[in-house]
Amino acid sequence: MLPAKAYIIAQLQKDLLKLSGMKPAGHASDLPKGLGFLKDHLPQANFPTAAVHEFVCANKEGVAATEGFVSALVSTITHPDAITVWLSPGKTLFPPAIKLFGLDPDRIIFIQLHQEKELLWATEEALKCRGLAAVVCELQELSFTSSRRLQLAVEQSAVTGFILRVNPRKLTATTCVSRWRISSIASETNGMPGVGFPKWDVELLKMRNGKPGSWEVEWKENRFHLHEHIAAVEPQLHRKTG
Amino acid sequence: MPKRFVAIWFRYLKTDWFVRREKALSKIPFVLASPDHGRMVVTAVNPLAEQEGICTGMLVADARVIIPSLNVLDDQPGLPEKLLGGLGEWCIRFTPIVAMDLPDGLLLDVSGCAHLWGGEQLYIEHIHKRFKELGYHVRMGMADTIGTAWAFARYGNGSAIIESNKQATALLVLPAAALRLEPETVERLHALGLRSIQHFINMPLSVLRRRFGETFITRLNQALGNEEEMITPVQPIAVYCERLTSLEPIITLTGIEMALQQLLETLCNKLLHEQKGIRTACFKCYRVDGKTATVEIGTNRATVNSKHLFKLFELKLSAIEPAFGIELFTLEAKRTEDIVSSQSTLWQQTAGLHHTELAELMDRIAGKFGAHTIKRYLPAEHYWPERSYKAAQQLLEENNVTWKVERPRPIQLLSTPAPIEVTAPVPDYPPMLFRYKGTLHKVIKADGPERIEQEWWLQQGQHRDYYVVEDQNGARYWIFRLGHYTDENYQWFLHGFFA
Structure with missing residues (x-):
């Protein structure tokens, strides 16, 4: 391909990103430390902030794993002074444990609402607020319409949204930029007794303008570590969901 | 600006109220009575009974001689206070400063109000008409001083308006009792042949003081405007309060929203000039049928952002029931605090919990679902897991203890x-x-x-x-x-x- 043509294509891709509601990427190699394994699967090799990400979890163990992964992700991609709002239907999160994932529990504002409708309203309001870095919401159902409202909200404010869908009845199409599934897997102990660092099976089921993938990731010393031996297998199965 | 006062005299305050409650009473003579030393004494008379010659202070037995079929109802103690308090609050639609004048009157400080109704004559007529619609017989006087207004309400012919600075000449023809004097003083004046004010107004004050005491001089000076007189309003005057009257009763949500927006903008501008911000605000809608609907909001931090305040009110506006219409809106900043004008854009990256938009978001959520839904946690120095953290008292509370990370804890x-x-x-x-x-x-x-x-x-x-x-x-x-x-x-x- 001619260099000029390649340049035009790259420009067009950038424009497409802009048109699909994503912020133009600053520098291509801006990925925060530890997230390097995602590089080839992200649009422009940049983690999409100012977008809504969807996490699917099936059971209580899955919710715990996802909450841990999201806390770690938020701490990796945001400024340490930034404020996060965490919306949930009940009180389950144990604040002192969040610190283990690098996120300051006293910089999180917890909002507990019982009804899904109330949660969605509050999430949308929070996503519109420029004073926040991230908004995490634990929900069961997310319709296409409501996901679109959330997406429109973040396009104005540049807040990153994380929707944790706990035990959803049906995985319908949403406008979320990505869909993930996180599950805990046996930790590494290297032959030592005891339980090792948190380790997850991170499945990226879909990523708009990116590629799906699956990794085994460990959280230690306040950053993500990829387990190289089963690196980035692209499961054919998940392609269809994207 | 010269002060103007209106005195309203309810001639049949208590009986009018009974008629309001039971329409049938308007056609028959009746009195109110209460027991006194084992007898029933008449305490209030309606117009029909008064025509027959019954007056207050009579015994019920004597009154029954005049009208054998006289209806006697039990008087209620403390009724005038209750009625005047209610009527006084209702009168706030005419002026913000209304005072009770026990036992049977109201005093209105109407300085600078009358022109809103197109002049003093129309103003008085309007008030008169509204009271008549309510079913109260009133007589009113308007003057520069409370004393003169009071005198003309009770002793003038119908409703009288005394022009500015004319009270001294106008008072001349009135009887001495019009000066709000003690009955004994009035009797003494009568005994001396000083029946109307013109008989003694030109006497030297020292002479009058010696014979009738200090109170007499005070009352005379107050009526003439030589001495200031204070009144106690039924509702304390809010320092930051805006009012908006509507030409026609408003019954739609759009109308209410427009009124609120207008009030918010005026109030916020006023507050901004004084470097104050709203912490709690109260929006009141005075309905045509005499009831008021109130909506109150609170904020986490003093603010003068009218758009944000409007959003907070908007969540609660649906609770207002306009019924037959709303004729007056008031917006009051109940609690205000000093604000430090902030450089808005420069500090946004590190503003953290002090970010203005964040405070506004919390206000909206607290306004819709209640403040208990918002939590922030701080570490507590306990090993017992359930006690290892505590809820922050305030959203902005500083954290002085570090979170412990030595031991594994579940998410x-x-x-x-x-x-x-x-x-x-x-x-x-x-x-x-x-x-x-x-x-x-x-x-x-x-x-x-x-x-x-x-x-x-x-x-x-x-x-x-x-x-x-x-x-x-x-x-x-x-x-x-x-x-x-x-x-x-x-x-x-x-x-x-x-x-």
Whole structure:
């Protein structure tokens, strides 16, 4: 391909990103430390902030794993002074444990609402607020319409949204930029007794303008570590969901 | 600006109220009476009974001689205060400063109000008409001083307006009692032949003082405007209060929203000039039928952002029921605080909890769902897991203690530990199997025990031995044994889920 043509294509891709509601990427190699394994699967090799990400979890163990992964992700991609709002239907999160994932529990504002409708309203309001870095919401159902409202909200404010869908009845199409599934897997102990660092099976089921993938990731010393031996297998199965 | 006052005299305050409650009473003569020294004494008379010659202070027995079929109703103690208080608040639609004038009148400070109704004559007529619609017989006087207004309400011919600075000449023809004097003083004046004010107004003050006392001079000076007189408003005047009257009663939500927007903008501008911000504000809608609907909002931080305040009110506006229409809106800043004007854009990256938009978001959520739904947690210096954190008293509370990260803690903690069935091999070893909610979990890896003792100064009970366990699926749990292994009644619980 001619260099000029390649340049035009790259420009067009950038424009497409802009048109699909994503912020133009600053520098291509801006990925925060530890997230390097995602590089080839992200649009422009940049983690999409100012977008809504969807996490699917099936059971209580899955919710715990996802909450841990999201806390770690938020701490990796945001400024340490930034404020996060965490919306949930009940009180389950144990604040002192969040610190283990690098996120300051006293910089999180917890909002507990019982009804899904109330949660969605509050999430949308929070996503519109420029004073926040991230908004995490634990929900069961997310319709296409409501996901679109959330997406429109973040396009104005540049807040990153994380929707944790706990035990959803049906995985319908949403406008979320990505869909993930996180599950805990046996930790590494290297032959030592005891339980090792948190380790997850991170499945990226879909990523708009990116590629799906699956990794085994460990959280230690306040950053993500990829387990190289089963690196980035692209499961054919998940392609269809994207 | 010269002061203007209106005195309203309710000639038949109590009987009019009884007629309002029962229409049938308007056609028949009736009196109110209360027991006094074993007799029934007439305390209020309606116009029909008065025409027949019955007056207050008469005995009911005497009154029955004049009209044998006279209706006698029980008087209620404290009724004038109650009625005048209510009427006074109702009168706030005419002027913000209304005072009770017991036992049967109201005083209105109407300085600068009359022109809003197109002049003093129209203003007085309007008030008169509205009271007539309510069913009250009123007589009014308007003058520069309270004393003169009072005198013309009670002793003038119908409703009188005394022009500015004309009170001295106008008062001349009125009887001495019009000066709000004690009955004894009036009697003494009559005995001396000084029946109307013109007979003594030109006498030297020292002479009058010697014969009739200091109060007499005060009353005379107050009527003439030589001495200032204060009134106590029924509702304390709010420092930051805006009012908006509507030409026609408003019954639509759009109308209410427009009124609120207009009021908010005026109030916020006014506050901004004085470097103040609203903490609590109260929006009142005065309805045509005499009721008021009130909506109140609070903010986390003093603000003069009218758009934000409007959003807070908007959540509650649907609670206002306009009924037959709203004729007056008032917006009052009940609590204000000084604001420091901030450089808005420069500090946004590091503003953190002090960010304006964040405070506004919290206001909106607190306004819609209640402040109890918003929580922020700070570390507490306790090892007992349930007590290792506490809710912050305020959203902006500073954190002085560091979070402890030495020991593993689960990301999800059950509020009450769930009992589990366990197979454990030897004392103080982690279990091999446990059953939680019917599912069997095989423990592959385990860590522990971490013994956490009860804090005896807070709570009595057994200690907990915590284990971190990982099952065959790679899920990690936090389980504990309550009590010693050697005890008969030790128990196992699941307390949390690790990420």
